[in-house]
Amino acid sequence: MTQHFIVIGNPIAHSKSPEIHTLFATQTGIDIRYQRQYCPDDEASFIAVIEAFFRGGGVGANVTVPFKQVAYDCCLARGGLSEHAKVTGAVNTLLLNKTLLDNGASVAEAVYGDNTDGQGLVNHITSLSWPLDGAHVALIGAGGAARGVIMPLIESGIATLTIANRTLNKATDLVNELSNASPIINEQQIKTCRTAELSGQFDLIINATSIGLSDATLPLSAALNCQYAYDMMYGRTLPFLQHFAARGAQISDGYGMLIGQAALSFEHWTGHTIDVAQATKILNKS
Numbered sequence: 001m002t003q004h005f006i007v008i009g010n011p012i013a014h015s016k017s018p019e020i021h022t023l024f025a026t027q028t029g030i031d032i033r034y035q036r037q038y039c040p041d042d043e044a045s046f047i048a049v050i051e052a053f054f055r056g057g058g059v060g061a062n063v064t065v066p067f068k069q070v071a072y073d074c075c076l077a078r079g080g081l082s083e084h085a086k087v088t089g090a091v092n093t094l095l096l097n098k099t100l101l102d103n104g105a106s107v108a109e110a111v112y113g114d115n116t117d118g119q120g121l122v123n124h125i126t127s128l129s130w131p132l133d134g135a136h137v138a139l140i141g142a143g144g145a146a147r148g149v150i151m152p153l154i155e156s157g158i159a160t161l162t163i164a165n166r167t168l169n170k171a172t173d174l175v176n177e178l179s180n181a182s183p184i185i186n187e188q189q190i191k192t193c194r195t196a197e198l199s200g201q202f203d204l205i206i207n208a209t210s211i212g213l214s215d216a217t218l219p220l221s222a223a224l225n226c227q228y229a230y231d232m233m234y235g236r237t238l239p240f241l242q243h244f245a246a247r248g249a250q251i252s253d254g255y256g257m258l259i260g261q262a263a264l265s266f267e268h269w270t271g272h273t274i275d276v277a278q279a280t281k282i283l284n285k286s
Ligand code: NDP
Pocket: 117, 140, 141, 142, 143, 144, 145, 146, 165, 166, 167, 170, 195, 208, 209, 210, 211, 212, 213, 216, 217, 218, 232, 233, 234, 254, 255, 257, 258, 259, 261
């Protein structure tokens, strides 16, 4: 029987999720239909779309901009949240909580949320053989994407994390909030600064800003260096990566993170493990 999945967003036409999940389905021999779902940018429409999808027999949904926080609120009031979704305050993966359904909850009451973005990043970095255990890491940005990767990075065993942001108080507020939300996030392990003031030698620097969407460039100090540079953006030339490649760093864009988070969603929904390395090779060629 065909299993139905959607990715909900606004805009949504650009999403690569259908081709990624269709490849996973071929890899695992599952019959799926995975579609892009446009939704008007308001909470009531989002909830109406989700409830109609699951009532109609849908198995799982991905959530993208601008609905990740709305999805969090929706699951908090219904079927619950994974630990990563709770700490992140955002949801990118929806499914039905089977325990609640077995106990008599309606489909609408059983919508459950997870967040696989951060673990997708950590899995991609690990697959590149970039060491995280004991690493000194700088994360530039304090928006939704940065928020999602902090807990998985700490869990991966990094030694220190420096969060740099254009607006300093957003970075300090984020650290306060996350350290209150999770005992594994220790304020002593995390420093904050303004992006232009970030300097020194790091093992890994991750760009989690949205600057790659514009023609602007980050104000990077001449005294800032790293062995590995990662930009969460993908699909275009990224000056951040060019800057560190010219200084001898190994670099990667965020396409592998996108595939990594998708693989984790697919595994939650279907119970099938994805060969991410093989999928990445095929998707990179397409
Ligand atoms: P948000 O809008 O939540 O946050 C944007 C961040 O970028 C803020 O920290 C903001 O700083 C900073 N920023 C924006 N413009 C500038 C600028 N001109 N100079 C310096 N800093 C700037 O976005 P998200 O966190 O949701 O997304 C960030 C990026 O991550 C996007 O490019 C997105 O495509 C990518 N992403 C990739 C994923 C993947 O799977 N590869 C998954 C999720 C996101 P300030 O606080 O000062 O405004």
